[in-house]
Amino acid sequence: MRPIVDFLLNDWLNVTSLTERARFADHGAETFAQVLDTCERIAREKYAPFNRLVDTQEPHFDGEKVTLPQATHDAWKAYAESGMLSAAQDYDIGGMQLPYVVEAAANGFFGKASVSIGAGMLTTGNANLLMAHGSPLQQQVFALNEFSGRFSGTMCLSEPQAGSSLSDVATRATPDGAGFEQDPLGARFRLVGNKMWISAGEHELTENIIHLVLAKIPGEDGKLVPGVKGISLFIVPKHMVGTDGALTGERNDVVLAGLNHKCGWRGTTNTLLNFGEGKFKPQGQGGAIGYLVGEPGQGLKYMFHMMNEARIGVGIAATMLGMAGYEASLAYARQRPQGRPIAGAGAQAESGPKVTKDAARPQVPIIEHADVKRMLLAQKSYCEGALALELYCARLVDEAHTGTPEAAAEASLLLEVLTPIAKSWPSEWCLEANSLAIQVHGGYGYTRDFPVEQYWRDNRLNMIHEGTHGIQALDLLGRKVVMQGGAGLKLLAGRMSDTITRAGQVDGLAAMANGLAAAVQQLGAATKSAWATGNPEEALANATPYLQAFGHVVLSWIWLELALVAKASQPVTDEHAARNAGLLAAARYFHVYELPKIGAWLNVVAAREPVCREMQDAWF
Structure with a gap:
């Protein structure tokens, strides 16, 4: 995979030209290569050897806590220590000020090695949202601790009865007092409701989990405003924290109701969370404490900051799973002997052209057969093309943030149009690549003795992740x-x-x-x-x-x-x-x-x- 990454970054996108901009001036081709080398090594050592392990040893919930394999803890620790959670952030908060296109390429190695273990997409996206829309103290207490890996983050949108229909969100956020009383961490509310399909919603990998939750504030009549206009965004920590970021020792009223048992991505917890069911009573009252982000009624607007970022992330994950299957089937095709070359070209018989094979000749590797080449070429065209698309979109993000006003405006406009494609196209066609990888393996591909069936199972989620195919189509x-x-x-x-x-x-x-x-x-x-x-x-x-x-x-x-x-x-x-x-x-x-x-x-x-x-x- 590394040769195509280097070609796309250096020969096509010319990422070193970004170092002419003030934000990236401390970098060069060498530092970009070092980042890629480091991530490739961590992925190879801490992720890839355990991909099948986390698939077979699913997260276990004993009623009190979720247990994950030690390999997942080790992988998270190595990833957090690499600095990749804050790779694109400013130096003064511990970041590297890396271009996003380099960060995206480097994170691809983790998705290819074990998308099920996961890297930091949700945590970084959560923190990035707070850096854009949170208060200075919210950034200090929550975002910076996420960038360091001390806390992790989620996005809580869907509900059991609503799914993708966010206008039907029923989670209620009631002011914790007579009005919008200001806690130093933000206006404090009590949340009651349920959220479904929350990835990494419960685990013991980090000291705290910071949930970003969409909920509705009741009107003066006590009723929820219909539609999306009444949706607000709240920070709901698993454990309560002080203004210094230290845990207070008090548990917030966020409870794991159950784990979802998935076709793939089995190494990542996927959860149903109950907010405010009364198991815990923070500060002596029921309801999960949440701190308002920004202005009331703007929650969906803020959440799209994280959702659009996640859609490129999902596209990269789908691409990397396709790439993993492609490389596995290519290696298999090169060493698997079967069949012999077709002979007798041009020979005619009454029934048509005569095709013969010389059984005395040795078998050839299946990569010599035209139809196997067709399947491999299809995978190559899907996966390497998808990777180019994702890195092009990531390069547009850099242009939107650091380009001239005209270039930034054009990049933002192109991103608007291409984001549905960046999410949906790899999730459909790199999944097809995984199917073809199974086909190249023949019957062996359908067994768990080879990795390609897991790649297909893991990738099948990506057509649903962060907005289904149909939703992306309606958006486009x-x-x-x-x-x-x-x-x-x-x-x-x-x-x-x-x-x-x-x-x-x-x-x-x-x-x-x-x-x-x-x-x-x-x-x-x-x-x-x-x-x-x-x-x-x-x-x-x-x-x-x-x-x-x-x-x-x-x-x-x-x-x-x-x-x-x-x-x-x-x-x-x-x-x-x-x-x-x-x-x-x-x-x-x-x-x-x-x-x-x-x-x-x-x-x-x-x-x-x-x-x-x-x-x-x-x-x-």
Whole structure:
């Protein structure tokens, strides 16, 4: 994996150019490489050897506490001590001021080694949200202790009865007193409710767990405001803390109701949490104590800061699981002998061409068979393309934070459009890569003697994680491509057009450039047709095939970009030459095997095909 990471960061994204900016001026190619080396080593030593262990020894709850394997404790300790939790933060709070694109690439090693053990995505995201929207004391007490690894963090959105429908959140937050009385840590409330699917919601890995909880504040009539406008965000620590960050010894009224037993990601606790059930009475009263973040009623807006960050993280996790399966199936295909070369080319018989095999010849490794190469090429094109997409989005984050005002505005706009793709595309197509990895192994792939079945199980969650496929599709077609009069879509199309122009002048890439140009035109026409009547119900009925087509167009563009770099590269070693040839083959594969699929997807979008929305319950 390291060669493709280095190619993407250095040859394509030119990350060392970021060191010309004041924030990253202390860094260079050497420090970036050292970060990657360190994370790769920790992942290899503390994560990868225990991936199967944490899959088979699931978290255990004895009614009082959750027990995890010692390997998980050791991995968390090594990760926290690496400084990666605060990698992108300012020096004065213990950070490294690393570019996010380098941080994202480095964290990828942990996802590939054992996504189930996990790294710090939720903890870092929790702390980053507080740095953006919390008070100075909330940042000092909660965020900084998360960055150090002393505390860990969660995001608590979904509820058993609501799932992704956040407008139906029923968790209630009542002012702890006559009004919004100010505790030094923020306006104090008492929360009562339940939260479901909370990853890392209970464990003993850290001194404290900081829950960020969405809840509604009752109106003057005591009723909850319907919809999302009444949702506020609260810090709810597992253990109560003082203004110095020290634990007070008092337990907050947050109780683990049970662990969810998952298909994959078995090493990470996934929980149902009860807030305010009365088992504990902090400060002598029932209800979990929560501190308001920012202004009341702005909770969902604040939480999107963490959710969008997590969506790129989920995309990277999906990519890395696909990459792990690809590398395992590639190694297997190179050493597994089976079958012999096809002979007799051109021989004819009455029934058709005659195909023969010489049984006396030795068997060949299965990688010599064209259909196995097809499956490996598909995995390579999905996983390396997805990694390029994720790192491109991470590079946009750096541009949005440190670029010129114009460049920052464009980067933010592109991120708005690409975030649904960054989350959804790898979670679908790197899952397909895992399925193909099983297929390459044959019957062995379906057994637990080989790792590829676990990679598939772990990856299946990512189509659900942080907003399902359908939700990402509604967000893309219903909001992102039409916002600001389609400005984001036009900007992205302009970037694609520039790539098409450059590739059209390069020998061997013109056909791909022409194919992408036609695809971009077809995507634009389908977008207009979907909204031709202005009826959201008609437009959005086929949002998922639109998402699939959009993603394939984006990945075709990404692959054309990579092909341009590979073509221009002057390899100095045989390994570099093979790498470039492999990139060009994967680009060609994606353009001739994958890009043509968009026609079927976009046809139903453009026609506003009504069969799905008109289907009735009784007809099933």
